[in-house]
Amino acid sequence: MSTTPFGINADTLSLRPLRKVVFALGSNLGDRLDQLDQAVAQLRATPDLRIVAVSPVYETAAVGGPADSPAFLNAVVVTETTQSAEAMLARIGAIEEAAGRTREVHWGPRTLDVDIIVYGDRIIDEPELTVPHPRAHQRAFVLAPWADVEPDAVIPGHGPIAELLAGLETGGIRRLEECIAA
Numbered sequence: 040m041s042t043t044p045f046g047i048n049a050d051t052l053s054l055r056p057l058r059k060v061v062f063a064l065g066s067n068l069g070d071r072l073d074q075l076d077q078a079v080a081q082l083r084a085t086p087d088l089r090i091v092a093v094s095p096v097y098e099t100a101a102v103g104g105p106a107d108s109p110a111f112l113n114a115v116v117v118t119e120t121t122q123s124a125e126a127m128l129a130r131i132g133a134i135e136e137a138a139g140r141t142r143e144v145h146w147g148p149r150t151l152d153v154d155i156i157v158y159g160d161r162i163i164d165e166p167e168l169t170v171p172h173p174r175a176h177q178r179a180f181v182l183a184p185w186a187d188v189e190p191d192a193v194i195p196g197h198g199p200i201a202e203l204l205a206g207l208e209t210g211g212i213r214r215l216e217e218c219i220a221a
Contacts, residue, residue, distance in 0.1 A: 055121040058159035059091075061192070062116045062131065063172070063181045065152040066138075067101060071112040074138055074151045075219045079116060081134040088120040088127075093219055094184035099212040101148070102178070108148050113212075114219055115156070115185040124158045128168050131155065156181060160195050171195055179207045183214070 066074035075096065083090055094115040101108035120127065131153040138151035156172045163170040175181045176197040182204040185192060192200045
C-alpha cells in the first residue's frame with residue numbers, strides 16, 4: 040500500500056472530474072423572487088459545488104399544465120462540481136422540498152422547480168434522470184437567461200443555445216430588473 044505525505048491510502052484515492060452543471064430555476068407560487076434567492080443560497084451551500092454565474096430573472100407565462108397557472112419567474116445558475124449527477128439530483132430534490140414543493144398536478148403551479156439542464160457533456164438516460172433536460176432546447180425561459188450568462192454554451196446533442204433560442208418564440212418572456220444573489 041502506498042500512502043500520500045498526509046497518510047492517505049494513495050491506491051484508493053481517486054479524483055472526480057470537475058463538471059459544469061447548469062440548473063434552471065422556476066417559481067410561480069408565493070414570493071417567487073425569494074424562492075429563487077433561497078434556491079441559489081442552497082446551491083451555494085452545497086459541498087463541492089461552486090456557483091460560476093447567476094442569470095437575470097425572467098417572467099414567463101406557464102408552459103403546459105393548467106390554463107390558469109400564474110406566471111413564473113425563471114433564472115439559470117451555472118456551476119462547477121465534482122459531485123455526481125445523482126448527488127446533484129438528490130440535492131435539488133431537497134432544495135425543492137425545503138421550499139414546500141408538492142407534485143399533485145403535472146406541470147402545475149409550484150413554489151420552486153429546479154432542473155438539471157446539463158451535466159458536463161454527459162448524456163444520461165435513466166428512469167430518474169435525463170440529461171440534457173429533454174425539453175430545455177425548446178424552452179425560451181431556460182435558453183434566454185442562460186444565454187445572458189453563457190452565450191456560447193452548447194446543449195449536448197442539440198447545439199449552441201444561441202441558435203436554439205433564435206428558433207423559438209420569445210414573446211411570452213420578459214427580462215426583469217429584479218435580480219437574485221449571485
